[in-house]
Amino acid sequence: MKFELSQRFFFEAAHTLDRSIDREGSLRVHGHTYWAEISVAGVPDPVTGMVVDLAYIRREIERVRDALDHRFLDDVDGLGPATLEGLCSYLWRQFRPALPHLSRVEVWREASGDRCRLTDD
Ligand SMILES: Nc1nc2c(c(=O)[nH]1)N=C([C@H](O)[C@H](O)COP(=O)(O)OP(=O)(O)OP(=O)(O)O)CN2
Numbered sequence: 001m002k003f004e005l006s007q008r009f010f011f012e013a014a015h016t017l018d019r020s021i022d023r024e025g026s027l028r029v030h031g032h033t034y035w036a037e038i039s040v041a042g043v044p045d046p047v048t049g050m051v052v053d054l055a056y057i058r059r060e061i062e063r064v065r066d067a068l069d070h071r072f073l074d075d076v077d078g079l080g081p082a083t084l085e086g087l088c089s090y091l092w093r094q095f096r097p098a099l100p101h102l103s104r105v106e107v108w109r110e111a112s113g114d115r116c117r118l119t120d121d
């Protein structure tokens with residue numbers, strides 16, 4: 001049996017985006033509230049009863065959130081184009097070294113209903 005643990009957080013950030021449709025508005029600096037959820041999957045350790053202590057996940061979230069919250073995403077090192085896809089990849093790379101059980105990263109914008117999910121399969 002496999003268990004999946006998740007934690008959710010949000011950040012407010014600005015960006016621009018060069019795209020082939022609705023280009024003008026996207027090229028202007030604008031902001032979004034982004035929600036993100038990261039998940040780890042595995043089998044609980046028989047001694048601790050945990051796949052991973054949620055406090056480790058919380059600690060990593062604080063670190064990564066600090067790099068994104070109230071930032072201009074175009075300037076964030078290692079992010080590239082600040083799309084939902086780009087943010088999922090970025091979060092995966094940021095969390096994976098400390099959370100080897102990482103199984104899923106989701107980023108979405110509640111206001112518009114846009115969502116992207118990255119999994120390890
Ligand atoms: N595949 C993707 N497509 C788009 C992404 C994305 O992350 N992945 N992101 C955007 C934008 O960031 C954009 O601001 C949203 O644009 P749009 O859908 O055109 O929505 P509106 O400009 O009408 O409203 P917002 O207030 O900007 O949400 C576009 N495409």
Ligand SMILES: [Zn+2]
Pocket residue numbers: 015017030031032
């Ligand atoms: Zn946008």
